[in-house]
Amino acid sequence: MTGERVTAPAPESKLAPRAVAAFIFKKALISALVALVLFSLMIGIRTEAGPTGQLTYWTRFPDLAGMVAAVFFGSIAVELLRLWWGPVGTVMVVPPKVASGLAVARRAIAPLLLIFTFLVPVIFYQQRYILDLGILVLTYVMLGWGLNVVVGLAGLLDLGYVAFYAVGAYSYALLATNFDLSFWVCLPLAGILAALWGVMLGFPVLRLRGDYLAIVTLAFGEIIRLVIINWQSLTGGPNGVSGIPRPSLFGIPLTPGDDGLAAKLGIEFSPTHRIVFLFYLILALALLTNWVTIRLRRLPIGRAWEALREDEVACRALGINITTTKLTAFATGAMFGGFAGAFFATRQGFISPESFTFQESALVLAIVVLGGMGSQLGVALAALAMIGGFELFRGLDQYRMLVFGLAMVMLMIWRPRGLIGHRAPTVYLERNQAISSDLVKEGHG
Amino acid sequence: MDYFAQQLINGIVLGSIYGLIAIGYTMVYGIVGMINFAHGDIFMIGGFIALITFLILVSIGLTVVPVILLIVLLVSMAITALYGWTVERIAYRPLRHSFRLAPMLSAIGMSFVLTNYSQIAQGARVKPVPPIITGGYTLLEKNGFVVRLSNVQIVVVITTIVLLAIFTWLVARTRLGRDMRACEQDQTMAALLGVDVDRTISMTFVIGAALAAVAGMMYLLYYGLVDFFMGFVAGIKAFTAAVLGGIGSLPGAMLGGLAIGLIETMWSAYFSVEYKDVAAFSILIVVLIFMPTGLLGRPEVEKV
Numbered sequence: 001m002t003g004e005r006v007t008a009p010a011p012e013s014k015l016a017p018r019a020v021a022a023f024i025f026k027k028a029l030i031s032a033l034v035a036l037v038l039f040s041l042m043i044g045i046r047t048e049a050g051p052t053g054q055l056t057y058w059t060r061f062p063d064l065a066g067m068v069a070a071v072f073f074g075s076i077a078v079e080l081l082r083l084w085w086g087p088v089g090t091v092m093v094v095p096p097k098v099a100s101g102l103a104v105a106r107r108a109i110a111p112l113l114l115i116f117t118f119l120v121p122v123i124f125y126q127q128r129y130i131l132d133l134g135i136l137v138l139t140y141v142m143l144g145w146g147l148n149v150v151v152g153l154a155g156l157l158d159l160g161y162v163a164f165y166a167v168g169a170y171s172y173a174l175l176a177t178n179f180d181l182s183f184w185v186c187l188p189l190a191g192i193l194a195a196l197w198g199v200m201l202g203f204p205v206l207r208l209r210g211d212y213l214a215i216v217t218l219a220f221g222e223i224i225r226l227v228i229i230n231w232q233s234l235t236g237g238p239n240g241v242s243g244i245p246r247p248s249l250f251g252i253p254l255t256p257g258d259d260g261l262a263a264k265l266g267i268e269f270s271p272t273h274r275i276v277f278l279f280y281l282i283l284a285l286a287l288l289t290n291w292v293t294i295r296l297r298r299l300p301i302g303r304a305w306e307a308l309r310e311d312e313v314a315c316r317a318l319g320i321n322i323t324t325t326k327l328t329a330f331a332t333g334a335m336f337g338g339f340a341g342a343f344f345a346t347r348q349g350f351i352s353p354e355s356f357t358f359q360e361s362a363l364v365l366a367i368v369v370l371g372g373m374g375s376q377l378g379v380a381l382a383a384l385a386m387i388g389g390f391e392l393f394r395g396l397d398q399y400r401m402l403v404f405g406l407a408m409v410m411l412m413i414w415r416p417r418g419l420i421g422h423r424a425p426t427v428y429l430e431r432n433q434a435i436s437s438d439l440v441k442e443g444h445g
Numbered sequence: 446m447d448y449f450a451q452q453l454i455n456g457i458v459l460g461s462i463y464g465l466i467a468i469g470y471t472m473v474y475g476i477v478g479m480i481n482f483a484h485g486d487i488f489m490i491g492g493f494i495a496l497i498t499f500l501i502l503v504s505i506g507l508t509v510v511p512v513i514l515l516i517v518l519l520v521s522m523a524i525t526a527l528y529g530w531t532v533e534r535i536a537y538r539p540l541r542h543s544f545r546l547a548p549m550l551s552a553i554g555m556s557f558v559l560t561n562y563s564q565i566a567q568g569a570r571v572k573p574v575p576p577i578i579t580g581g582y583t584l585l586e587k588n589g590f591v592v593r594l595s596n597v598q599i600v601v602v603i604t605t606i607v608l609l610a611i612f613t614w615l616v617a618r619t620r621l622g623r624d625m626r627a628c629e630q631d632q633t634m635a636a637l638l639g640v641d642v643d644r645t646i647s648m649t650f651v652i653g654a655a656l657a658a659v660a661g662m663m664y665l666l667y668y669g670l671v672d673f674f675m676g677f678v679a680g681i682k683a684f685t686a687a688v689l690g691g692i693g694s695l696p697g698a699m700l701g702g703l704a705i706g707l708i709e710t711m712w713s714a715y716f717s718v719e720y721k722d723v724a725a726f727s728i729l730i731v732v733l734i735f736m737p738t739g740l741l742g743r744p745e746v747e748k749v
Contacts, residue, residue, distance in 0.1 A: 034527065034531060037524060037527055038524070038527055038528060038531060040524070041493075041494050041497045041498065041520075041524065042490070042493065042494070042497075042562070042563065042566045042567065043566050045497050045500075045501070046566070046567065046568070047496065047497060047500060047567060047568075047572055048568055048570070048572075049570060049571070049572060049573060053573060055496075055500060055572060055573065055574060057497070057500050057501070057504070157546055157549070159553075204730060204734045205730075205733075205734070207734070207737070208733055208734075208737070211474075211478075211479065211480045211549060212688075212733055212737070214480070214549060215480060215681075215684060215688075215729070216729065216730050216733055218681070219681065219685075219726040219727075219729045219730055220726075220730065222681070222722070222726055223723050223726050223727065226719075226720070226722055226723050226726075227723065229719075230719040230720060230723075358677070359557075362553055362557070365550070365553075366550070369546070369550055398561070398564070398565050399561070399565065401557050401560070401561045402557070402558055402561040402562060402565065404554075404557060405553075405554040405555065405556070405557030405558035405559075405560075405561065406554065406558055407554070408550060408551065408553065408554025408557070409535070409536045409551050409554040409555055409558065412536075412540060412543070412547045412548075412550050412551040412554070413536075413539045413540060413551070416540065416543045416544060416547040417544070
């Protein structure tokens, strides 16, 4: 963000530098002391079950000392940063010239990103790793856009979105392996089945709001996962489903054989063709999601979703049918989750319940929140940042979720409305009310 | 009948553990109005600290079981309470007046942090301990089937009852309890009348964490193992218990805990062990649909 920072004339610090230093030192000391107690047993002592099952332990005092020192100096650094940053609540004033330039940049970023995405398989044709990563990012972009319908537009906090992803994946896997149906027949079926489950979840939770809704959707996601694990005769249980057929280009398989695409086109076969095909497939699916969402937002149902997000009681007072509004939001979001799931199954060729844990739900939700709930571009950038960030930490596999959790906490403290931007309702009155619904808690005001 | 009696005993013991965790959920929800998603992980941390303290005490040659238990209880309560305080201070306090999803998401993040922190600090493998409290009584013996009440079960239930009594006294009779009830009704008004709201909320988290630590220790005693992932499922079940009992109600949390413990045990005993978690989660959904206020909760008035 460019633009000069205009601060109110800083109030003359009443404290002498020495007092400030003493204050910072004291605060850091307390933090270090708290850290010492917190980490004393968990870090200072390491337990492990020995070969005979007997628990043994050994001490790790240097690690403990290191952690405590890190907290001490980290606390000092944070305080100094806060001093340097100045008082909170300063307003950024951007000169008009820069502002118009920024607006142009903002308008240009989406088409540029799209063109770049289209060109990725061309530019990185030789780099299989980048292509795979691109497919992964696009899968999450699609999941994020799907969940965005539920969370971003309709304002229904869904912590069990992975359930629909799982339903889609298993629908395709089981239909394809048992009945030999092709990917293009199964894809709509997977979407429909997932949407059906969305309605099944939606019906009972119609009356719930906020936190309660979140916990019920979480329970729902766990139930689906537990059923998949335990219903061994159908789903193969923890072993999953393997040998899921690869997709074909409208009946033409991408195989080295004579009837394969390469042979028909008269070019030399390369396994990269399939990767490129998968890349464009998920790109098309994601763009479909985006297009449908954008169109829906202009229809009465989309407006109803946004109204529901802003104020449910006012919605009901205006005669909007809450039942259909919520159910369609759940069904639409679930359908896209189902599509993404079917794609996931065909790409992997193998699925197991391990891919559909609560962590996935949280990751997709984090992408939506980071993107600024409701903003399509924001979600895409957030997915790129998040999955890219995950890749950076690939070497430190253990620490990945730790960093992810910390990032989520910091983000909520720093920018609770999302990093990229917050989408205002598509239509709104020119003159705002004195109090926006953003500022009031539910049931207050 | 004997089988039923045995399951009843097991269910009550399990229910006591759930009830202790549920109290933390219900108190925090009552005051701050958020689901403390990290509470299940606080319970797990409590179990780990109890385990480590126990190992140290045994290795320095302490053999008197009641003394060991008392020290382990106090240490794990103290340190886990500090964890509860720190989590509130870092992740929730800055978000007190943020939009309504923010604390929930922050709590989910904190839950990941705690889970992975224990995994990194203590390893991913299950930690077993030999039975600390052994022995028990045979209540009934018929046709070769024995109904037993083990000493561990007695300890768990008695500790729960004693702590619940202390805690009820704390909320009903002390200055802190009065402050807590005042904050629950109206934080602004409470602050105007001289209640330190921040401190009261911190204390709520501290007490909730201390009770979760007790639950963690009881879990360790009863099942003889802890692992870094045990907080997630136990946390959801305890939250179910809190909702079932009526969120915001302390006796309700205990009652809900007992109900969930009994349902889970009976389901495992008479239907299938594999689907016991599905049963518990389904109950959460069913209760919220048909009885959103729970057994002992007050109906929520919707104001516009």
